[in-house]
Amino acid sequence: MIREIVKIDEEKCNGCGLCVPSCAEGAIKIVNGKAKLIADNLCDGLGACLGDCPEGAITIERREAEEFDEVAVEEHLNKEGKPAPAGHGPAAHAPAHGGGCPSARVMNIDRQPAPAAAEEAGTRQSQLRQWPVQMHLVPPTAPFLRDADLLLAADCAPFAYADFHKDFLAGKALLIGCPKLDDGQAYLEKLTAMLRGNNIKRLTVVHMEVPCCSGLIAIARQAIAACGKDVPLETIRIGIQGDVK
Structure with missing residues (x-):
């Protein structure tokens, strides 16, 4: 299938490894001093690793690639002794909400109303x-x-x-x-x-x-x-x- 997936420029990569922990699926490893995408089906293409590369060696490209496979991710992480990200695995095969990305995790935030004295009087002006x-x-x-x-x-x-x-x-x-x-x-x-x-x-x-x-x-x-x-x-x-x- 044609989809978005991570691309790593080995000439720019200095092997620092900052991208590895940011990939919740474990799709990136340091091999021979360079970051490598070890399997297309482990990469969801969302680019969580992009912002952690100080050399700008990681981008997203659109190409033919194997479909992202949450079951394969869970099996891979189990072999590595790492917990699967929330939303991955067979139980998560309801309609996709971001491929297990934390940005799609549903939660309630316990927010107490601010005391009346803390509220500003009047309407605050927009800065747009x-x-x-x-x-x-x-x-x-x-x-x-x-x-x-x-x-x-x-x-x-x-x-x-x-x-x-x-x-x-x-x-x-x-x-x-x-x-x-x-x-x-x-x-x-x-x-x-x-x-x-x-x-x-x-x-x-x-x-x-x-x-x-x-x-x-x-x-x-x-x-x-x-x-x-x-x-x-x-x-x-x-x-x-x-x-x-």
């Missing part, structure tokens, strides 16, 4: 200064990108972090996207064009703590490398509980 915000819809020539302090945020981040506008968005141009559900290659090409065609002062990436969301960091790093400019990059990780990690 442009439209649209979805990366697919923002043209690289948008006037609000010129000389901008650019914020690239995961779709979920503004909902998880209560003070997103005040702490992160104020004074910035905003792009939002999801590296798991959207076309990461299209994001990379669009962001590269934005960085190349505008005098971006700084790029800040606000992403969620779930592994697949680190794909935004990889996209940002690759876009900076491809645009030919030295754009400062800052990354901020938001926990599912709404805290800054």
Whole structure:
């Protein structure tokens, strides 16, 4: 079948091994000093390993590959003496919700109402200064990108972090996207064009703590490398509980 799957550039790989623990399926190993995808059917193609590669050696490509197999993942991890990720295995063969990725794990968050005295009086003003915000819809020539302090945020981040506008968005141009559900290659090409065609002062990436969301960091790093400019990059990780990690 034709699907998205991890691609490792051995010339860029320095064998640091940071990608290995980030792959919950155990699909990557260090072999002869280089990271290797050991089997196509163990890779879900979500790219949780992308953001952990300091050399930008890991990307997602679309090619002919064996279908991702959750049963094979469980058997492989059992042989390695590692627990299977939540959502993997025969019991998880209900309609797929992300191939066992932690971003799709259903949970309740025990949140107590804030004391009345802690609530701010009145309505807080939005810090959004442009439209649209979805990366697919923002043209690289948008006037609000010129000389901008650019914020690239995961779709979920503004909902998880209560003070997103005040702490992160104020004074910035905003792009939002999801590296798991959207076309990461299209994001990379669009962001590269934005960085190349505008005098971006700084790029800040606000992403969620779930592994697949680190794909935004990889996209940002690759876009900076491809645009030919030295754009400062800052990354901020938001926990599912709404805290800054």
